[in-house]
Amino acid sequence: MSQIPTDLKYTETHEWVRIDDEGVATVGITDHAQGLLGDVVYIELPEIDSEINSEDEIGVVESVKAAADVYSPLGGTVVEINEALAGAPQLINTDPYGEGWLFRIQVDDEDELKELLDADHYAETVAAEEH
Amino acid sequence: MPFIPHTEKDIKEMLAAIGTDSIRNLFDEIPANLLAKELKNIPHGMSEMDLGRLLQTLADQNKNGLNFIGAGAYEHHIPAAVWDITSRGEFLTAYTPYQAEASQGTLQLLYEYQTMIASLCGMEVANASLYDGATALAEAVLMAARSNKNSKSHRVLMPMTVHPAYRAVVKAIAGTQNIELIELPYCTEGGHILPASLQRFADQDITALIIPQPNFFGVLEEVDALTDWAKKKNALVIAVVNPMSLALLKEPGQWGESGADIVCGEGQPLGVPLASGGPYFGFLCCKQEFVRQMPGRIVGRTVDLDGKEGFALTLQAREQHIRRAKATSNICTNQGLLVTAATIYMSLLGPEGLKRVAAMCHENTQLLVEKLTKVAGVELVFNRPYFHEAVLRFTKPVQAVLKELAHAGIQGGYALADDYPELGETLLVCATETKTAEDLDAYQKHLKECHCEERSDVEALSI
Numbered sequence: 001m002s003q004i005p006t007d008l009k010y011t012e013t014h015e016w017v018r019i020d021d022e023g024v025a026t027v028g029i030t031d032h033a034q035g036l037l038g039d040v041v042y043i044e045l046p047e048i049d050s051e052i053n054s055e056d057e058i059g060v061v062e063s064v065k066a067a068a069d070v071y072s073p074l075g076g077t078v079v080e081i082n083e084a085l086a087g088a089p090q091l092i093n094t095d096p097y098g099e100g101w102l103f104r105i106q107v108d109d110e111d112e113l114k115e116l117l118d119a120d121h122y123a124e125t126v127a128a129e130e131h
Numbered sequence: 132m133p134f135i136p137h138t139e140k141d142i143k144e145m146l147a148a149i150g151t152d153s154i155r156n157l158f159d160e161i162p163a164n165l166l167a168k169e170l171k172n173i174p175h176g177m178s179e180m181d182l183g184r185l186l187q188t189l190a191d192q193n194k195n196g197l198n199f200i201g202a203g204a205y206e207h208h209i210p211a212a213v214w215d216i217t218s219r220g221e222f223l224t225a226y227t228p229y230q231a232e233a234s235q236g237t238l239q240l241l242y243e244y245q246t247m248i249a250s251l252c253g254m255e256v257a258n259a260s261l262y263d264g265a266t267a268l269a270e271a272v273l274m275a276a277r278s279n280k281n282s283k284s285h286r287v288l289m290p291m292t293v294h295p296a297y298r299a300v301v302k303a304i305a306g307t308q309n310i311e312l313i314e315l316p317y318c319t320e321g322g323h324i325l326p327a328s329l330q331r332f333a334d335q336d337i338t339a340l341i342i343p344q345p346n347f348f349g350v351l352e353e354v355d356a357l358t359d360w361a362k363k364k365n366a367l368v369i370a371v372v373n374p375m376s377l378a379l380l381k382e383p384g385q386w387g388e389s390g391a392d393i394v395c396g397e398g399q400p401l402g403v404p405l406a407s408g409g410p411y412f413g414f415l416c417c418k419q420e421f422v423r424q425m426p427g428r429i430v431g432r433t434v435d436l437d438g439k440e441g442f443a444l445t446l447q448a449r450e451q452h453i454r455r456a457k458a459t460s461n462i463c464t465n466q467g468l469l470v471t472a473a474t475i476y477m478s479l480l481g482p483e484g485l486k487r488v489a490a491m492c493h494e495n496t497q498l499l500v501e502k503l504t505k506v507a508g509v510e511l512v513f514n515r516p517y518f519h520e521a522v523l524r525f526t527k528p529v530q531a532v533l534k535e536l537a538h539a540g541i542q543g544g545y546a547l548a549d550d551y552p553e554l555g556e557t558l559l560v561c562a563t564e565t566k567t568a569e570d571l572d573a574y575q576k577h578l579k580e581c582h583c584e585e586r587s588d589v590e591a592l593s594i
Contacts, residue, residue: 041448042423047280062423062449064448065448065453066448066453067449067453067454069457
């Protein structure tokens with residue numbers, strides 16, 4: 001059973017979001033997603049300062065068996081990317097909710113958060129997929 | 132596992148198991164009006180003997196003669212060993228032989244091929260081949276648009292000196308995928324792209340520049356200046372090259388200060404016979420930094436659990452069997468058998484042998500141009516250096532000249548008027564290492580005869 005921390009928000013495409021007091025959202029892929037992908041070998045991240053809309057394809061996580069698109073859960077401006085992943089893509093496997101984060105965005109409209117799933121609903125999505 | 136067809140008994144048992152009595156019933160759901168009945172335009176089968184005779188009769192209508200046509204496909208001597216080895220059952224009958232545990236020999240061969248072609252191009256990586264030179268160029272253009280993060284415009288400069296058929300294929304494949312292809316005119320004196328003419332794009336965002344070498348006219352482009360111009364603009368450089376020429380010319384990896392980024396071309400000159408336009412094979416190489424955007428199969432060398440060397444497909448995560456519609460390409464495959472021939476051809480000749488063949492091609496074409504331009508009414512069109520093809524202009528209509536030459540058993544060249552009407556009565560000629568001094572003399576002699584006749588016609592008219 002994969003971990004689904006209760007303090008995060010989720011998308012149906014298996015991204016997680018953690019938002020801080022200044023409206024900066026950290027985004028990564030879930031434990032469930034990294035488990036399905038297997039050993040991650042390469043990551044493509046958006047460019048800093050790029051403006052993105054929610055549901056835009058803004059990156060790729062490539063494992064030994066598949067390359068999966070990463071969709072932005074929220075609209076805003078990319079303010080930081082996880083440079084450590086270039087040299088250590090396996091962080092996504094070992095610590096998907098911590099050191100394996102992908103990028104941070106300054107969110108345009110925090111109301112968009114309401115559209116995202118909470119841990120329970122995400123757990124239902126995962127359970128439905130497994131059937 | 133051998134292929135064993137179903138016996139009558141197998142079929143009866145299977146039909147009984149699903150509760151029906153004929154295979155035809157399985158297609159019941161297709162509406163009767165959609166079923167093709169007898170195919171009226173398809174003749175009935177023939178016996179092997181009759182078919183053999185028919186095909187021989189048809190083949191006898193070919194009048195091959197002495198071939199001086201190049202234009203993208205080149206007649207070279209292929210040592211007998213090349214196809215003797217390529218035709219071995221282990222190479223010939225293996226289909227999509229990528230299962231690592233069963234296909235080490237084929238995978239190793241593809242790996243050797245990749246190493247050879249990458250080294251010929253001066254690039255870090257190569258894939259295991261594509262359909263042909265034209266699709267390889269289209270894939271290179273798509274790859275450049277995906278790879279160049281500095282450019283959002285997806286505008287690609289494509290010189291008119293690129294093979295006309297390649298340009299048509301690039302337009303058909305890449306032109307429909309949000310890529311704007313901008314044609315570059317050529318210098319009418321040199322038959323090449325003038326680097327200075329690119330200045331009009333100085334303020335524009337350009338994603339990539341295609342550089343053909345040699346170009347379709349056989350002319351050598353100013354590759355260093357063009358590459359450096361593109362690099363300054365953050366545009367990627369796509370080289371489309373004749374692999375045979377690389378035995379003599381600077382490899383694209385060494386062009387300018389930083390080299391080409393992607394190199395592609397037609398592999399036919401390396402051991403593949405001329406055969407009504409194909410099958411041939413395309414090659415695609417690039418710098419390591421772009422490898423994840425490279426379509427097609429890539430074979431890698433690795434070690435097994437016991438530490439022994441082995442070969443396996445690698446970097447497959449973006450291929451069509453995994454990424455479907457989002458794959459790097461959905462039309463690519465590798466031309467394994469032709470690549471096998473090319474690998475054996477390159478192994479037999481070695482770098483020295485390739486260099487000798489390329490040098491002989493160049494020398495023969497120079498001799499041919501020298502001889503033909505001695506004929507009154509024939510002149511060399513471009514003043515730049517060329518590899519093994521050159522453009523000649525005639526005072527007499529080219530089609531009439533070609534027809535007369537064909538009567539004498541000479542395929543005189545490729546007429547350029549359809550693709551380049553502005554060049555007038557011009558012919559692209561090529562003399563590879565397969566042509567002897569006598570062959571060149573024969574061409575000159577028959578051309579003289581064509582032109583002498585013409586002059587007497589003119590005199591007759593003017594009286």
